[in-house]
Amino acid sequence: MSGIQNWVAIVTGASSGIGRADARRFAEEGARVVAADVDADGGSGTVEAIRDAGGEATFVETAVDRYGGLDFAFNNAGIEGHNDSLADQADDNWERVIDINLKGVFLGLRAEIPAMLDDGGGVIVNTSSIAGVVGFQGVSPYVASKHGVIGLTKAAALEYGREGVRVNAIWPGVIETPMVDRAAAANPEMIEAVSEATPMGRVGDPEEIGDAALWLCSDDASFVTGETLVIDGGYVSQ
Numbered sequence: 386m387s388g389i390q391n392w393v394a395i396v397t398g399a400s401s402g403i404g405r406a407d408a409r410r411f412a413e414e415g416a417r418v419v420a421a422d423v424d425a426d427g428g429s430g431t432v433e434a435i436r437d438a439g440g441e442a443t444f445v446e447t448a449v450d451r452y453g454g455l456d457f458a459f460n461n462a463g464i465e466g467h468n469d470s471l472a473d474q475a476d477d478n479w480e481r482v483i484d485i486n487l488k489g490v491f492l493g494l495r496a497e498i499p500a501m502l503d504d505g506g507g508v509i510v511n512t513s514s515i516a517g518v519v520g521f522q523g524v525s526p527y528v529a530s531k532h533g534v535i536g537l538t539k540a541a542a543l544e545y546g547r548e549g550v551r552v553n554a555i556w557p558g559v560i561e562t563p564m565v566d567r568a569a570a571a572n573p574e575m576i577e578a579v580s581e582a583t584p585m586g587r588v589g590d591p592e593e594i595g596d597a598a599l600w601l602c603s604d605d606a607s608f609v610t611g612e613t614l615v616i617d618g619g620y621v622s623q
């Protein structure tokens with residue numbers, strides 16, 4: 386993919402699932418990857434996996450200190466929160482989900498954009514979800530946070546388009562990661578039920594999301610900004 390090699394990328398939530406797959410894909414394409422996560426053990430595992438594959442990554446706070454600039458950011462860290470009907474949702478669950486999934490993206494954008502402007506521009510991809518376009522029962526804070534990510538993405542794209550920063554979002558459908566494994570542990574029929582409800586007849590693979598984020602960062606998507614890319618096997622087209 387063009388325009389990735391030797392550039393500096395930060396990936397949040399890189400210890401697991403989609404973030405881990407994306408960090409690996411960036412490194413395979415020759416980017417220098419800063420893998421950020423609250424789970425330091427998992428983050429180190431990602432860095433080792435990237436190094437084993439011949440890439441370069443460092444589990445550090447910022448790309449700028451280490452590599453002197455920032456070209457790409459994948460704001461992907463997120464949690465599902467507790468499953469409860471809306472009237473039973475506790476304040477602390479609401480606050481934690483909104484803080485990590487929505488405020489986390491805001492804080493990421495606020496830190497990343499100035500670093501990119503200093504460097505002549507850059508590309509940001511935010512992870513929303515199909516729960517950012519349709520509702521799901523039992524996870525109202527998650528649904529609200531993922532809808533919010535779309536608004537932030539569009540606002541940032543408008544504000545910084547002329548200065549060379551592109552900002553897009555992805556809407557993954559159900560992707561087989563530890564987050565989905567946790568849901569499936571509570572509801573063993575879930576994966577089969579979702580597969581049946583998906584036009585492509587299966588759930589997604591984290592690498593399929595990593596490839597889409599990589600494409601949005603590449604020169605192949607040079608006129609794409611403020612966009613939300615659905616990667617869900619056709620689920621929300623029904």
Ligand SMILES: NC(=O)c1ccc[n+]([C@@H]2O[C@H](COP(=O)([O-])OP(=O)(O)OC[C@H]3O[C@@H](n4cnc5c(N)ncnc54)[C@H](O)[C@@H]3O)[C@@H](O)[C@H]2O)c1
Nearest residue numbers: 398400401402403422423424462463514557559560562564
């Ligand atoms: N798996 C899916 O089906 C699916 C679908 C749509 C959207 N998403 C979104 O994709 C993103 C990644 O999900 P996943 O399925 O890979 O989940 P996951 O649980 O496998 O990975 C999430 C990672 O984020 C990290 N994290 C959590 N809070 C953090 C914080 N405050 N700071 C830094 N890192 C933090 C975790 O430690 C973990 O490594 C999330 O934003 C999720 O909402 C997932």
